[in-house]
Amino acid sequence: MPEMRFIVTWPDGQDEECYSPSLVIRDYFEEGSRYPLADFLTRSREALTIASDRVKARYGHACSLALGQLSRIEQRGRAFGDPQAEVQIKTFLL
Structure with a gap:
């Protein structure tokens, strides 16, 4: 599974x-694009949940790294009071 x-x-x-x-992130985000914080959090939640589910389907257990990353993203996102503040996807590293 490519990470x-x-x-x-x-x-x-x-x-x-x-x-x-998983490369599913590329289905939810475009390199260089900016997303309102609320949208970024929703997309991150969906993409990283799918990624973890793919690991579970293949290996029999959820991906703790993906779920941990999602938790960090959500925690960091709560630090900003304005849901319209933008998050940019700077680059993908394969």
Whole structure:
């Protein structure tokens, strides 16, 4: 199962490297695009849940790395008060 990393730029300008055990992230985000925070969180939740489910289907257990990444994204997202603040998908790292 091909894993990937992707760099996001948060509304405060900080970059963060994120992990996915699946390339499904590319179905939910476009490199270089900006997303309102609420939309970014929804897309992240859907994509990383699918990625974890794919690991479960193949190996018999959910992907703790994907679920942990989702938890970190959601926690970081709560730090911003404006749901329209934008998050940019800076790049994909394969």
